[in-house]
Amino acid sequence: MTSAPTVPPEIHRGLAGVVVDTTEISTVIQETNSLTYRGYPVQDLAAHRSFEEVAYLLWHGDLPDAAQLREFTARERALRPLDRTTAEFLVRLPETCHPMDVLRTAVSFFGAEDPTEDDGSPAANRAKSLSLLAKLPTVVAADHRRRRGLDLIQPDPALGYAENFFHMCFGRVPEPEVVRCFEISLILYAEHSFNASTFTARVVTSTLSDLYSAVTAAIGALKGPLHGGANEAVMHMLNEIGDPRRAADWLDEALASQRKIMGFGHRVYKNGDSRVPIMQEATDRLVARAGDPEAARLATLHAALRHAMLTRKAIHPNLDYPAGLAYHLMGFDIPTFTPIFVMSRITGWTAHITEQLEHNALIRPLASYDGRDQRPVPAGA
Numbered sequence: 061m062t063s064a065p066t067v068p069p070e071i072h073r074g075l076a077g078v079v080v081d082t083t084e085i086s087t088v089i090q091e092t093n094s095l096t097y098r099g100y101p102v103q104d105l106a107a108h109r110s111f112e113e114v115a116y117l118l119w120h121g122d123l124p125d126a127a128q129l130r131e132f133t134a135r136e137r138a139l140r141p142l143d144r145t146t147a148e149f150l151v152r153l154p155e156t157c158h159p160m161d162v163l164r165t166a167v168s169f170f171g172a173e174d175p176t177e178d179d180g181s182p183a184a185n186r187a188k189s190l191s192l193l194a195k196l197p198t199v200v201a202a203d204h205r206r207r208r209g210l211d212l213i214q215p216d217p218a219l220g221y222a223e224n225f226f227h228m229c230f231g232r233v234p235e236p237e238v239v240r241c242f243e244i245s246l247i248l249y250a251e252h253s254f255n256a257s258t259f260t261a262r263v264v265t266s267t268l269s270d271l272y273s274a275v276t277a278a279i280g281a282l283k284g285p286l287h288g289g290a291n292e293a294v295m296h297m298l299n300e301i302g303d304p305r306r307a308a309d310w311l312d313e314a315l316a317s318q319r320k321i322m323g324f325g326h327r328v329y330k331n332g333d334s335r336v337p338i339m340q341e342a343t344d345r346l347v348a349r350a351g352d353p354e355a356a357r358l359a360t361l362h363a364a365l366r367h368a369m370l371t372r373k374a375i376h377p378n379l380d381y382p383a384g385l386a387y388h389l390m391g392f393d394i395p396t397f398t399p400i401f402v403m404s405r406i407t408g409w410t411a412h413i414t415e416q417l418e419h420n421a422l423i424r425p426l427a428s429y430d431g432r433d434q435r436p437v438p439a440g441a
């Protein structure tokens with residue numbers, strides 16, 4: 061009897077187009093290039109709400125009322141300082157390591173220090189998430205200053221999340237318009253469904269590992285230049301091109317040598333990233349406010365490259381393209397750009413960790429083997 065020929069399995073490399081689970085947290089709609097958090101359009105949240113309100117929304121499912129927001133922000137502000145052991149541990153890390161490595165190590169260290177580390181109850185995870193939201197900016201700012209040879213500035217509980225970050229990095233808070241542009245970037249970066257780092261967090265959580273392990277792994281996934289690391293790569297690329305008149309030629313050479321152009325393209329959005337118009341407007345406001353030739357040169361170069369990429373490849377910018385330039389204009393050093401993304405995405409990651417635990421199934425796909433045929437092990441020498 062002959063056996064029926066086996067149908068080769070369909071391979072979905074990179075899980076492209078594969079729907080692996082449901083989520084109530086956000087939806088990225090490819091057809092309309094839109095994004096909602098818990099049902100609210102992200103554009104409206106960016107226009108009318110604070111980052112703290114969005115964090116609350118992602119975790120609790122609804123926007124806070126005034127009393128809930130007061131309580132939430134008071135708790136976040138109280139949790140910002142680092143204890144002495146953590147601060148001493150972080151300054152011992154080599155300055156040659158990337159700030160994302162510092163952040164990843166810090167989260168791992170917080171996990172090792174947390175006495176409730178093995179209690180994965182929803183209440184314990186909510187407390188850990190809030191503590192990370194509060195402390196990550198303190199770590200990022202301390203590291204930003206350490207690399208400039210400056211001492212840490214303690215968090216100021218009188219300041220909001222975004223303002224306090226500027227205070228801890230620079231010892232001053234810029235004009236409200238600059239703070240608002242920064243806050244808009246945090247709102248836009250907060251959540252994006254099953255992107256690579258969030259999926260990483262869900263994979264780790266699906267084994268019933270702890271929240272710190274899941275966030276540590278997610279930071280590792282976000283660091284790569286095909287994901288969050290692109291906001292830094294955008295600025296390196298603009299610096300490499302230099303002259304706006306060189307943008308089109310530079311692009312032609314880069315494409316001819318098969319280079320990926322950083323800050324362009326997206327796995328889900330094929331006709332433009334829903335978040336880009338709002339972030340681009342915020343970046344344009346920063347350029348206008350700076351009012352200097354250097355900001356104008358960068359803005360012209362940024363626009364010229366975007367135009368050339370659309371003309372040559374019909375590929376649109378993603379959020380990292382305007383955000384990278386915006387963070388530079390705000391005065392942050394390039395290696396701090398992706399850590400800022402983490403300060404925001406910690407909200408989305410931890411919302412997904414909670415959701416994964418609510419309906420957990422171990423994440424374990426299959427692979428189609430195309431290696432050597434089975435063969436006998438030769439006798440040892």
Ligand SMILES: CC(=O)SCCNC(=O)CCNC(=O)[C@H](O)C(C)(C)COP(=O)(O)OP(=O)(O)OC[C@H]1O[C@@H](n2cnc3c(N)ncnc32)[C@H](O)[C@@H]1OP(=O)(O)O
Nearest residue numbers: 285286287288290319320321322323324325326327378380
């Ligand atoms: C917050 C975020 O994480 S957003 C993403 C940030 N990452 C980047 O900006 C890095 C640059 N972009 C990229 O590498 C890609 O666009 C990704 C990884 C984001 C998405 O990749 P994919 O979904 O695999 O894109 P896909 O393979 O469908 O690309 C289609 C075609 O466009 C090309 N393409 C896509 N993006 C780019 C790019 N940035 N530069 C040059 N070519 C590109 C691909 O090479 C491919 O060409 P081909 O069909 O001739 O081989």
Ligand SMILES: O=C([O-])CC(=O)C(=O)O
Nearest residue numbers: 251252254255256327328
């Ligand atoms: O959704 C993705 O693949 C990447 C992205 O834009 C994000 O994580 O914000």
